[in-house]
Each structure stands twice: as C-alpha cells, then as structure tokens.
Amino acid sequence: MTHTEKTQKAEKTQNTEKGAYEATGVPGPGPSGAPAGLDAHLVVDRGSFRLDVALTAAPGDVVALLGPNGAGKTTALRALAGLTPPTGGHLRLDGAVLDRTAPESRPVGVVFQDYLLFPHLTALDNVAFGPRCHGATKAEARAQAAEWLERMGLAEHAGAKPRRLSGGQAQRVALARALATNPRLLLLDEPLAALDARTRLEVRTQLRRHLAEFEAVAVLVTHDPLDAMVLADRLVVIEDGRVVQEGTPADIARHPRTDYIAHLVGLNLYKGRAEGHTVHVDDGPAITTTEDLTGPVFVAFPPSAVTLHRDRPTGSSARNLWQCEVAGLETHGDQIRADLTGELPLAADLTTVAAAELDLHPGATVWATVKAAQTHAYPA
Ligand SMILES: Nc1ncnc2c1ncn2[C@@H]1O[C@H](COP(=O)(O)OP(=O)(O)OP(=O)(O)O)[C@@H](O)[C@H]1O
Missing domain, CATH: 2.40.50.100 (RNA polymerase II/Efflux pump adaptor protein, barrel-sandwich hybrid domain)
Structure with a gap:
C-alpha cells in the first residue's frame, strides 16, 4: 500500500473508529490508552507441531501471513478466529482480551478459502447472515446487506444464489458478509486461491481497494507472493510454526533470509504510472x-x-x-x-x-x- 493510501486510511480510521466501536460493542482505546489494534501471541500444540507466533498490527494495517505448506498459517488464522483453541499465549483486540471469547462473539470477520456461501440463500441473505449472527433484526440485517452489496458493485446480483455467481462475485459476497458485521479484525484465508488466473488479476485489484478502505486490522493467509505484495502492507513469513522474517514487501523481497523466501519473492516489483507500453x-x-x-x-x-x-x-x-x-x-x-x-x-x-x-x-x-x-x- 502506498504512503498516500495509508495516510488517507489513517485519517478515515480516526474519523470512523468511534462509530465502529459502538457498532461492535468492543471497547476502543479509552483514556487508559489501551492500544488499538491486534496484539497476539498465538501458541497452539497439535501433536508434534507447535505454532508459536507473535502478531501485532495497528488499525488499518493489512498483514499477510506467508509460508510453505504445513507452516501453520491456517492454524494461526483459526486461532485468531477462535476456531482452534490455543495452548498458551494471549489475544487482545483494541485492548479487549479475547482468549476465552467464543468465535461468534468476537468482533472478527472471516472469509474462508472456498467462501462457504450458503447455496440455498441469495447473495443478499448470505450477506445478511453476518449481521444477523451479531444480533441485528432481520430487516436491519437485510438493509445492511443491501448497502454492502451496493458498495461491492453487486446490487444487481442481490437475488442470485451462489451457483449463479462468478468466482469473483462469490468472493465479493463472502467479503461483504464478513465486512457487514463491522469487524475489528478481518481474516482472509487464501482469498484468491479459488479463482482462475484471469479473474484473479481483476479480483486482486478490487480486493486491494476494499482492504485499503478497511479501517481495522486485516490478516490474510496466502501462498502467492504477488497477492501478498499487492494486498499487504507487511508480510509475516512463517516456517515450521515460527516467524522467520517480517517486514514490508519491499524489504523482504530485497533481503530474503531463507531459501523459501528468496524463492517466494523471486520478483522485482515496482509501482508506477503506465502510458501505453511505458511504465x-x-x-x-x-x-x-x-x-x-x-x-x-x-x-x-x-x-x-x-x-x-x-x-x-x-x-x-x-x-x-x-x-x-x-x-x-x-x-x-x-x-x-x-x-x-x-x-x-x-x-x-x-x-x-x-x-x-x-x-x-x-x-x-x-x-x-x-x-x-x-x-x-x-x-x-
Ligand atoms: N486438525 C489437525 N490435527 C492435527 N494436526 C493438524 C491439524 N490440522 C493441521 N495440523 C498440522 O498442523 C501443522 C500446520 O498446519 P496448517 O494447516 O496450519 O499449515 P498451513 O501453513 O496453513 O499449510 P497449508 O498452506 O498447506 O494450508 C501441520 O503440520 C499439520 O499437519
């Protein structure tokens, strides 16, 4: 994310943070100065595998967890969502301790890899499901869902069932469902993995825009270095349950410290302005x-x-x-x-x-x- 995008987002965060806290009931950074954002130390034992990862992020940050198969990325995401019980560590979001909070009571939105849309519900009702689970009345939930679909450019697909949606549209419905609960932590598991190469390019660009507008913390898991570099402000690379490197995409790409990362970021990447064939x-x-x-x-x-x-x-x-x-x-x-x-x-x-x-x-x-x-x- 560029400096300008970050600044705009920071200003927006300051302006909207109060509203978001009120919407979720989660205490914001009060006079006591409890730090806003994510402060987690995730420890999970699974047989011979141990995840031991510290993760912090400020509101507005987009953090990508990267790592080879079996590194522990999904386990980390599930621990943040409350779907996998931790063995130790801690989890604080905007100063509130969430270690013992049930998944459905956490101000956390999740977009799963295969989106997990309900096949029998319309796009509108799939999105309304999020706010419904967080206590909104049916009418409120549907009104919020309609607003989110509009924002995602999906208003005309509100009545469509998931099987009538393209991969990219389904991805946006899943994202809208997660965002419709005003989460203070958005989790995305391989958000573009289910898409073909052509759709991926377009959806990646859209997702980048939505994440840039999102005021709270977003954590995404991906195998794809391009997804990570384009979508995230900061990469946290996990190998064998541990963080092996973290930093901005540019830092990591220039100074890989493991063979995996060197291979992963096997790219020179630049941002610029195109005029025809010239960037x-x-x-x-x-x-x-x-x-x-x-x-x-x-x-x-x-x-x-x-x-x-x-x-x-x-x-x-x-x-x-x-x-x-x-x-x-x-x-x-x-x-x-x-x-x-x-x-x-x-x-x-x-x-x-x-x-x-x-x-x-x-x-x-x-x-x-x-x-x-x-x-x-x-x-x-
Ligand atoms: N339900 C489970 N019970 C026991 N061990 C598990 C379970 N799920 C995963 N593991 C183990 O936990 C470790 C981390 O798995 P995890 O799925 O978190 O990795 P990952 O980085 O997300 O991998 P991938 O990229 O392949 O999805 C692996 O060694 C895996 O075998």
Whole structure:
C-alpha cells in the first residue's frame, strides 16, 4: 500500500473508529490508552507441531501471513478466529482480551478459502447472515446487506444464489458478509486461491481497494507472493510454526533470509504510472512492457530475466537498459543473486560461471538489460 493510501486510511480510521466501536460493542482505546489494534501471541500444540507466533498490527494495517505448506498459517488464522483453541499465549483486540471469547462473539470477520456461501440463500441473505449472527433484526440485517452489496458493485446480483455467481462475485459476497458485521479484525484465508488466473488479476485489484478502505486490522493467509505484495502492507513469513522474517514487501523481497523466501519473492516489483507500453516508475526510470495500460500499475519481473553486462551493450535488442552498481552478492543453490542499486534497484540471478566471467564484486558497475516481454504490468 502506498504512503498516500495509508495516510488517507489513517485519517478515515480516526474519523470512523468511534462509530465502529459502538457498532461492535468492543471497547476502543479509552483514556487508559489501551492500544488499538491486534496484539497476539498465538501458541497452539497439535501433536508434534507447535505454532508459536507473535502478531501485532495497528488499525488499518493489512498483514499477510506467508509460508510453505504445513507452516501453520491456517492454524494461526483459526486461532485468531477462535476456531482452534490455543495452548498458551494471549489475544487482545483494541485492548479487549479475547482468549476465552467464543468465535461468534468476537468482533472478527472471516472469509474462508472456498467462501462457504450458503447455496440455498441469495447473495443478499448470505450477506445478511453476518449481521444477523451479531444480533441485528432481520430487516436491519437485510438493509445492511443491501448497502454492502451496493458498495461491492453487486446490487444487481442481490437475488442470485451462489451457483449463479462468478468466482469473483462469490468472493465479493463472502467479503461483504464478513465486512457487514463491522469487524475489528478481518481474516482472509487464501482469498484468491479459488479463482482462475484471469479473474484473479481483476479480483486482486478490487480486493486491494476494499482492504485499503478497511479501517481495522486485516490478516490474510496466502501462498502467492504477488497477492501478498499487492494486498499487504507487511508480510509475516512463517516456517515450521515460527516467524522467520517480517517486514514490508519491499524489504523482504530485497533481503530474503531463507531459501523459501528468496524463492517466494523471486520478483522485482515496482509501482508506477503506465502510458501505453511505458511504465514511469515512482522516483525511478521508465520500464517498457508488452502490456498496454494507462494509470497506476505494478510492473514485475523475475531476477532471472535480468542480463548483466560489464560494458554498455550496443547490439542488445532488450528494450530496458539501466546502469547499476553491485551492492551485494549471495549464493542461492547454484545461482548467484546480485543485489543492484542505481537508477532502478533490482535483483539479478546469474550462474556462478557468469558471475566469475563478469568479475562481479560489490562496487562493480554493470549494465542490466531486461526484455519487455519478460516484464509483467498490471493495474495497481
Ligand atoms: N486438525 C489437525 N490435527 C492435527 N494436526 C493438524 C491439524 N490440522 C493441521 N495440523 C498440522 O498442523 C501443522 C500446520 O498446519 P496448517 O494447516 O496450519 O499449515 P498451513 O501453513 O496453513 O499449510 P497449508 O498452506 O498447506 O494450508 C501441520 O503440520 C499439520 O499437519
């Protein structure tokens, strides 16, 4: 999320926080100064597996939990929702202790991976189910549901049953159902996993917008580094039940500390403004892409797409050429990853032989080329 988006959201949070607390009955940060947001230490024992993860977030933060299969992401999410009993630790939300609060009494909204929409209920009644469970009358719940469907651009599908909805629409209905309870903590389990690649791109953009508008804490679980980088302000990487790294997507992408993360974030990612096939990177140079877009975009390419040269290449057909300096070199398996600074900070992967031939060392000046066809631009 950009700085401007965060600032707008922070202002909105200040303006709406009181209303949200009143709606949920959860005490806000009172004169005693109980910290707003999430303060959790999740300890869960499951046979030989132990989850031991500390997680804190301020209202407005979107945190992504990432990790390989079996790392404990779902267990963490279920512990936050109250669906898996903890063995120890603590869970506080806006200063209120929730350790012993039943799941349905927590100011928590959950969007499950397969959405779990009721097949026999319309989109409207699926969304109304959320507020109904939190004590709203049938009429109130339906009015709130209609409002949320409108906000999600789904008003015309209010009467449709889930089987008549596309994957992206079903995802938004599930999100509306979770948000309709005014949760102080929104949990999303692999929110885009059930969608095909094409729908995913569009839904990712919409979800990013909805999360940017959400004033409380959002925690999402995902395997997909793009989802994490696009949707979250902060990544918490879990391996084998423990946090192995956390930070902004940019920090983690630049300085992976485990092979899993290096593989996970195998991308150079930039935000900028597209004008046709050219993306003007914020505070950086232009990148030529094959996509034809206009307005704010992300552009990404893997470090393996970067070719390095000691001298400025003359005959290269690559559309993107930048002068860089080697800031660091790291070995990853049989590859060398070069961390480059300059007009465009980037990571480049090359073989050990190529690194030796180029006489790469920290401080060396190099030219990097990337073919337009190896970049990927998409709306921000
Ligand atoms: N119901 C259960 N009973 C016992 N152990 C379980 C149960 N569910 C999960 N586990 C174990 O807990 C550990 C963490 O599983 P969890 O599903 O939280 O991981 P995950 O990171 O979400 O993985 P995935 O990405 O595959 O969904 C795994 O070792 C798993 O075998």
